[in-house]
Amino acid sequence: MAPHPGTWLKVTPQGLYCEPGGFFVDPARPVPRAVLTHGHADHARAGHGAVLATAETLDILRTRHGEGAARVMQAAPCGRTLKHNGVRITLLPAGHVLGSAQVLLEWRGSRVLISGDYKRRPDPTCAPYEPAQADVFVTEATFALPVFRHPDAAGEVARLCASVARFPGRCHLLGAYALGKAQRMIALLRQAGWDRPIYLHGALQRLCDLYGRHGVALGELRPVPAPAKRGGTVLAGEIVIAPPSAEATPWARRLADPVVAVASGWMRVRQRAKARGVELPLVVSDHADWDELLATCAEVGAPEVWVTHGREDALIHALAQRGIRGRALHLVGRGEEGEAEAPEAADEAAAPDAPAPPVP
């Protein structure tokens, strides 16, 4: 009989540890060997010994942390199985951001699928989620409440375009996470027929370039010009994309009276949008919503689901009603806000003409 996954995949202070393989998955602290699901800062930290991830994730890691990101980097294409100390490792697309992958681990006939962050909605900037069968499914629960049902992203982008048409004399400042959301919003704008140049906060440029190198066409992107005089640049009728909360920094003074929009799953919560002074909240998320979480757990078919972080109580309760055993892992270091922005913010701080947004 195959061993129960709990006997060989352990929850440690650093994160999930595959004992027979001798490696961690998305560890919270530097470790000798790590498998990384994707490039967001709360999953991919710098300073590991050896790292296994998709080529795109390794490129993101290098872009954010330089060659010191890890001592050894090994790229694994999705769908190809590698063997390490008798453990079979297969990466499968997670549909979250460019290069994002789930990690399927198999040992002595026992299978665990570690999904990292994922979504089921189409995204023109990354490969779609690919389900697999497992004995244990490890999932996040960021938006695990019935109130979170993400609307169609194209509809939210249409609202942005409609607002631009309604306020032709103002620019629209769109807050979006530097890795994934910004590029997805640009690609969705292009799909919606927006063919004008899109203006970028400096913190987004390198990751947009990286997406371009990996074949994701984003059209013409321009830096936001520094204002010639006090009062800011108007950029009337244009769209500027910046990291979330950049609108609250001195950087935003270079724009005169922009319409402030933010693209995030959290914009479903009206008070959050209001508290931040967001005029145009756009509910666009790179995480699974309530229905997607439950559908994915059903599809994977695991009798047991381990929940890494988020609203684990609600998800575990709903799974119990469906005969699935849930377990809260309480992994440390995973961002409640979704994704940390620290690396780009720090880089941007070094550039004198572009102060960094505060780290949330």
Ligand SMILES: [Zn+2]
């Ligand atoms: Zn993520």
Ligand SMILES: [Zn+2]
């Ligand atoms: Zn995450």
